[in-house]
Every structure is written in C-alpha cells, then in structure tokens.
Amino acid sequence: MSITIQSSSFRQFFTQKLLAAAMVSLLTGFIAVAPAYAQEKPMSTTNQQAALPRVLLLATGGTIAGSADNRGSGAYNSGAIGAQQLVSSVAGLGDLASLSAEQIASIGSQDMSDDIWRKLASRIQKAFDQGEADAVVITHGTDTMEETAFFLSLVLKTDKPVVLVGSMRPATALGADGPANIYEAVQVAVDKESKGRGVMVVMNDQIDSARGVTKTHSTSVQTMQSPNLGSEGYVDLGHVRFVKPAAQGQFLKLPEAPLPRVEIIYSHSNMDALQIEHAMADKAKGIVLAGMGDGNTSKAALAALEKAAAQGIVVVRSTRVSKGYVNRNVEVDDSKSGFIASMDLNPQKARVLTQLLIANGVTDPQKVQEAFLNGH
Numbered sequence: 001m002s003i004t005i006q007s008s009s010f011r012q013f014f015t016q017k018l019l020a021a022a023m024v025s026l027l028t029g030f031i032a033v034a035p036a037y038a039q040e041k042p043m044s045t046t047n048q049q050a051a052l053p054r055v056l057l058l059a060t061g062g063t064i065a066g067s068a069d070n071r072g073s074g075a076y077n078s079g080a081i082g083a084q085q086l087v088s089s090v091a092g093l094g095d096l097a098s099l100s101a102e103q104i105a106s107i108g109s110q111d112m113s114d115d116i117w118r119k120l121a122s123r124i125q126k127a128f129d130q131g132e133a134d135a136v137v138i139t140h141g142t143d144t145m146e147e148t149a150f151f152l153s154l155v156l157k158t159d160k161p162v163v164l165v166g167s168m169r170p171a172t173a174l175g176a177d178g179p180a181n182i183y184e185a186v187q188v189a190v191d192k193e194s195k196g197r198g199v200m201v202v203m204n205d206q207i208d209s210a211r212g213v214t215k216t217h218s219t220s221v222q223t224m225q226s227p228n229l230g231s232e233g234y235v236d237l238g239h240v241r242f243v244k245p246a247a248q249g250q251f252l253k254l255p256e257a258p259l260p261r262v263e264i265i266y267s268h269s270n271m272d273a274l275q276i277e278h279a280m281a282d283k284a285k286g287i288v289l290a291g292m293g294d295g296n297t298s299k300a301a302l303a304a305l306e307k308a309a310a311q312g313i314v315v316v317r318s319t320r321v322s323k324g325y326v327n328r329n330v331e332v333d334d335s336k337s338g339f340i341a342s343m344d345l346n347p348q349k350a351r352v353l354t355q356l357l358i359a360n361g362v363t364d365p366q367k368v369q370e371a372f373l374n375g376h
C-alpha cells in the first residue's frame with residue numbers, strides 16, 4: 001500500500017514539475033513543454049520501478065503447484081503448475097514487488113534432495129551477492145519444508161529475507177490456500193522488519209522461523225507451527241506484525257552434495273539394537289535417535305548407541321514427542337556416553353544440522369553440542 005502512495009505522490013510531484021516547466025517556457029517565450037516532458041518521463045518510469053522491492057521467486061513444486069482432474073476427490077499431482085503460472089494466478093502481486101520467477105524443481109517435497117538444496121542455496125546466494133534481488137520467496141511442498149528452511153538458514157550468508165511458502169490444497173481445489181499464502185509470503189519478504197531474521201516460513205497468516213517451524217497436521221491448512229519456540233509473527237489483515245525481535249542463527253559452509261549419511265532411528269517399546277547395528281554396518285556417519293520422552297530408549301538400544309559413539313559416529317538424542325526439549329544428562333548420561341542432546345530440534349532438523357556439521361568437519365561431541373545450543 002505504501003508503494004501506491006509513493007507512486008501517486010510521485011505523479012503529483014511529476015505533474016507539478018510539468019506545470020512548472022510549461023510556465024517557465026511560456027514566460028521565456030519558448031515552447032519547451034515537450035522536451036521537458038520527454039526528459040521527465042523516463043525518470044518517472046525508472047523511479048516508479050525502483051520503488052518496488054525486487055523479489056526472486058524460486059519454484060520447487062509441492063501441493064501449492066498441484067493440479068487435480070477432479071475437484072472433489074482429494075487426489076492430485078504435486079508440482080504440475082509452473083512458476084510463471086503460479087505468480088500470475090495471484091492478483092495484486094505486481095503492486096507489492098517487482099517479481100521474477102524461476103523453476104528450480106517440480107517435485108512433491110517428499111522427493112527433496114541434497115542436490116536441489118545445493119541448487120537453491122547457490123542460486124539464492126548468487127542473487128543476493130550480485131544484487132539481483134532484495135528478497136527471495138520459495139514455493140515448496142509442506143512435507144519437508146521445515147528441513148529445507150532449516151538447511152538454508154544454516155548455509156546462507158545474508159541478512160536479506162528468504163521466505164518459504166506452500167499450501168495444503170492444490171491450486172485447482174475449491175478454496176485453494178496457495179494464492180493467499182503466496183501473497184502473504186511476498187508481503188513478509190518485502191516488509192522492512194523482515195531484514196536480519198534469516199529464513200522464514202509463511203503460511204495461513206503465520207510467520208515462523210526456520211529453526212522453530214514444523215508440520216503438525218497431515219491435512220489441515222493450519223499445519224505449520226513452532227511448538228518449542230513460538231511464531232515470529234502474523235500477517236494480520238494485510239499488516240505484517242512481528243512479535244519477536246530479529247535474530248539470526250549460526251553459519252555453516254555449503255558442502256558438496258550428497259551430504260554425509262545420517263540415519264534417524266525411531267524408538268518404540270520392546271526395542272532391540274538391530275536398526276542401530278544396521279546403521280553402523282551401512283557406514284552411517286551419524287545417528288539421530290527419535291527417542292521416547294526426553295530422548296530415551298531401551299537398554300539394548302542405548303548400549304548399541306554407546307558403541308556407535310565410541311567408533312566416532314555422531315549420536316544425537318532427539319524425541320518422537322512433538323513438543324519439548326531434549327536436555328542433557330537427565331535419564332541418560334550423555335557426558336559418559338559421548339552423546340549430544342538435540343535441545344529444541346526435532347529428529348529431522350537434528351539430522352540436517354548433524355549432516356552439515358559433519359560435512360564441515362565438526363564431529364567432536366562437545367563441539368557438536370555447542371552447535372545445537374547455538375541459535376535456539
């Protein structure tokens with residue numbers, strides 16, 4: 001909205017300049033209005049365009065780009081609609097920003113890969129380093145959105161906003177949530193207060209940090225939440241309202257793909273050591289335990305994990321519980337066993353951080369633990 005005011009006040013300013021030029025010309029006896037107009041007009045066009053922030057939209061697929069033959073059945077193809085079509089389907093976007101769109105991938109985010117992460121990270125870093133964009137918006141499936149967001153937040157070196165957005169209903173659905181989510185994502189991306197907040201997720205009027213956010217519902221549009229850290233803010237009837245101060249986490253160098261092998265092992269009653277032994281035999285560089293409660297598991301599994309840690313495998317205790325921290329040395333003696341407690345990070349995010357740390361040569365349990373504490 002401020003852009004509309006700026007452009008109309010510029011028109012006022014321009015009209016005044018034009019009138020002034022005409023009066024001067026008349027007074028001096030020269031018909032100089034036309035040259036004055038010719039001089040001023042290109043300036044006005046350039047300035048109006050310059051007033052709009054430049055947003056680079058990178059499309060990766062997901063339900064937000066999903067298309068269904070039958071509006072009622074629930075079945076659809078993820079990633080069927082291209083970046084340009086997505087952008088042009090959202091009325092009013094052109095008033096918010098000067099947008100350019102690129103297709104990075106066309107997948108359901110269940111197929112997200114290290115290669116696409118690298119592509120995304122490199123493209124964004126280049127766009128910022130070369131001054132091509134003031135902000136980036138990424139359209140992405142919701143299944144692994146939290147992992148991509150967290151990965152990017154760790155490897156991008158910028159204070160410019162990066163916003164991930166998705167939807168729970170395909171673009172062809174009645175009441176599709178994608179267009180409103182894209183509009184709000186761009187609103188957040190161009191908001192002055194978004195600078196220095198790192199990577200964010202915007203969906204269903206809510207703004208969440210890359211570190212805090214997780215998918216909490218398999219089908220509802222109100223799925224993205226930050227159970228441990230709380231939301232960063234809201235988009236409230238067109239107003240972007242942050243409720244937390246800006247903060248950015250740690251930076252790790254972008255490694256080559258594929259990232260080191262780190263397995264997530266889900267804990268359950270009557271658990272033996274078999275899966276852990278398989279991970280060790282498969283040469284996993286790290287194991288993240290999706291433990292019970294505060295990151296617990298059976299005696300048999302614990303003994304196997306101790307063996308893994310003794311062999312130099314990075315062992316992180318997280319939890320299968322959807323809310324709460326995993327703290328050090330509660331029911332498990334992490335200091336004795338060489339384990340790392342995941343703190344606020346769920347297993348899938350603990351895996352991303354562990355992979356990046358190992359790729360950056362950080363494997364000492366104490367150093368890994370420090371990295372888990374950094375930025376939460």
Ligand SMILES: NC(=O)C[C@H](N)C(=O)O
Nearest residue numbers: 062063108109141142143
């Ligand atoms: N709502 C979604 O976007 C789910 C979809 N499977 C995806 O992650 O691509």
